[in-house]
Amino acid sequence: MLAILAVLILLLCSSPSIVVLSSLNADGVALLSFKQSVKDDPAGALSSWNYSDETPCSWNGITCKDQRVISVSIPKKKLSGAVSSSLGSLSELRHVNLRSNNFSGNLPSELFKAQRLQSLVLYGNSLSGTLPFEVGNLKYLQTLDLSLNFFDGSLPPSLIQCKRLRNLVLHHNNFSGSLPDGFGKNMALLEKLDVSYNEFGGSIPGDLGNLANLQGTVDLSHNMFNGSIPASLGNLPENVYIDLTYNKLTGPIPQNGALANRGPTAFIGNPGLCGPPLKNLCSSGSEASPPFSFPYLPNSYPHQDVVGGGGLSKAAVIAIVVGDLVGVCVIGLLFAYCYSRICSCGRRRDDYEYGFKKGGRVRKECLCFTKDELETPSENTEQYDLVPLDEEVGFDLDELLKA
Ligand SMILES: *[C@@H]1O[C@H](CO)[C@@H](O)[C@H](O)[C@H]1NC(C)=O
Ligand SMILES: *[C@@H]1O[C@H](CO)[C@@H](O)[C@H](O)[C@H]1NC(C)=O
Ligand SMILES: *[C@@H]1O[C@H](CO)[C@@H](O)[C@H](O)[C@H]1NC(C)=O
Ligand SMILES: *[C@@H]1O[C@H](CO)[C@@H](O)[C@H](O)[C@H]1NC(C)=O
Numbered sequence: 001m002l003a004i005l006a007v008l009i010l011l012l013c014s015s016p017s018i019v020v021l022s023s024l025n026a027d028g029v030a031l032l033s034f035k036q037s038v039k040d041d042p043a044g045a046l047s048s049w050n051y052s053d054e055t056p057c058s059w060n061g062i063t064c065k066d067q068r069v070i071s072v073s074i075p076k077k078k079l080s081g082a083v084s085s086s087l088g089s090l091s092e093l094r095h096v097n098l099r100s101n102n103f104s105g106n107l108p109s110e111l112f113k114a115q116r117l118q119s120l121v122l123y124g125n126s127l128s129g130t131l132p133f134e135v136g137n138l139k140y141l142q143t144l145d146l147s148l149n150f151f152d153g154s155l156p157p158s159l160i161q162c163k164r165l166r167n168l169v170l171h172h173n174n175f176s177g178s179l180p181d182g183f184g185k186n187m188a189l190l191e192k193l194d195v196s197y198n199e200f201g202g203s204i205p206g207d208l209g210n211l212a213n214l215q216g217t218v219d220l221s222h223n224m225f226n227g228s229i230p231a232s233l234g235n236l237p238e239n240v241y242i243d244l245t246y247n248k249l250t251g252p253i254p255q256n257g258a259l260a261n262r263g264p265t266a267f268i269g270n271p272g273l274c275g276p277p278l279k280n281l282c283s284s285g286s287e288a289s290p291p292f293s294f295p296y297l298p299n300s301y302p303h304q305d306v307v308g309g310g311g312l313s314k315a316a317v318i319a320i321v322v323g324d325l326v327g328v329c330v331i332g333l334l335f336a337y338c339y340s341r342i343c344s345c346g347r348r349r350d351d352y353e354y355g356f357k358k359g360g361r362v363r364k365e366c367l368c369f370t371k372d373e374l375e376t377p378s379e380n381t382e383q384y385d386l387v388p389l390d391e392e393v394g395f396d397l398d399e400l401l402k403a
Helices: 002-023 026-036 085-089 109-113 133-137 157-161 206-210 231-235 304-308 314-341 349-354 359-375 378-392 397-402
Strands: 038-040 062-065 068-073 080-082 095-097 102-105 119-121 126-129 143-145 150-153 167-169 174-177 192-194 217-219 241-243 248-252 272-274
Touching: 026 038, 026 068, 026 085, 085 109, 109 133, 133 157, 206 231
Parallel strands: 068 095, 080 102, 095 119, 102 126, 119 143, 126 150, 143 167, 150 174, 167 192, 192 217, 217 241, 248 272
Antiparallel strands: 038 080, 062 068
């Protein structure tokens, strides 16, 4: 009897300390487990995280709603060590921001048990390994930023189950393989896409052009994407800038919608690309080559009829070609006229060594000139051939009319 009483008293006396030790709620315990896997905390960012509180809601970097942790945000604190899987047991967690620290190791698949996660921002750490398949569990995920880490391997096909994803930012990693099948079809809400500076390969998915909510720069640059540029990319919103530089793309550049009126700089670093706005023309054998190459329109050029997505109509193309031909003949006749009339005027740089010859030679040259013109964009004639003529020849109206 006495012994039982003594035990009871002992229990009662020690109970306050038991209450203190067990008072921290489950979310808090999970966060302390996260803290344990942090190897170094030079800025003392986690010093307020301890057992003496009932909830972690007052801790640095923690936000709660109804006593449950909904956000863990500890950016730029030079934290190192592993990202603990215990974050995955925070069942109400919506936001994780650990950017610009020095976390290393793999992303534990248990992390993706936090099914309400809306944003996972880990950019600027030293994380490695693959993106776990379980990322597909995150039905509410809107932002996934893993940029500036050492991740590798392919993106898991399950990623396309994150149907609410708006921001996918993966630049400066070592990801490889192709973008998952159905990428463009399933991620309809995607607004920002940056996969630059990786080793992604294969062809650019044609359905990427379906992503009507994309904004700003769609950055696929500095990868190993190969094959031709799908014309459907032109269906992206008009104000989207598609950066395809430094890949292994080949073939002609489609000239429609968002792809039209881009300067050559949007495509550099792809030796296999051809056609406008690049200087190198597509070889006549290349299958998808357009029948006529359009002159390069600078960025400042008003969009007009090219904008509609369908390109120029057949009639317009014929009109342009006929117009070109007529123009070239007039120029050629003018040239021939000047050549025969004024001794010094007709000498173009490449003719100079031959001096000037008689009319027959000139007429022949006129024909060659016209034939060349059919195959070169009119830009070349205007810029490189007409200008010296204009500078050297000062003909008056009378001569012009006679010609
Ligand atoms: C626990 O955190 C509080 C601040 O939230 C701090 O005052 C206290 O010293 C900490 N206790 C320990 C043991 O670190
Ligand atoms: C990051 O951590 C690694 C060890 O994991 C260390 O070698 C490196 O110096 C750290 N970098 C910074 C910027 O603290
Ligand atoms: C990417 O992987 C290659 C080997 O596959 C390796 O040589 C390179 O250093 C890696 N780059 C980064 C940034 O991890
Ligand atoms: C693209 O590269 C992959 C290998 O990475 C290769 O299997 C495929 O045939 C290439 N496609 C084209 C069109 O070159």
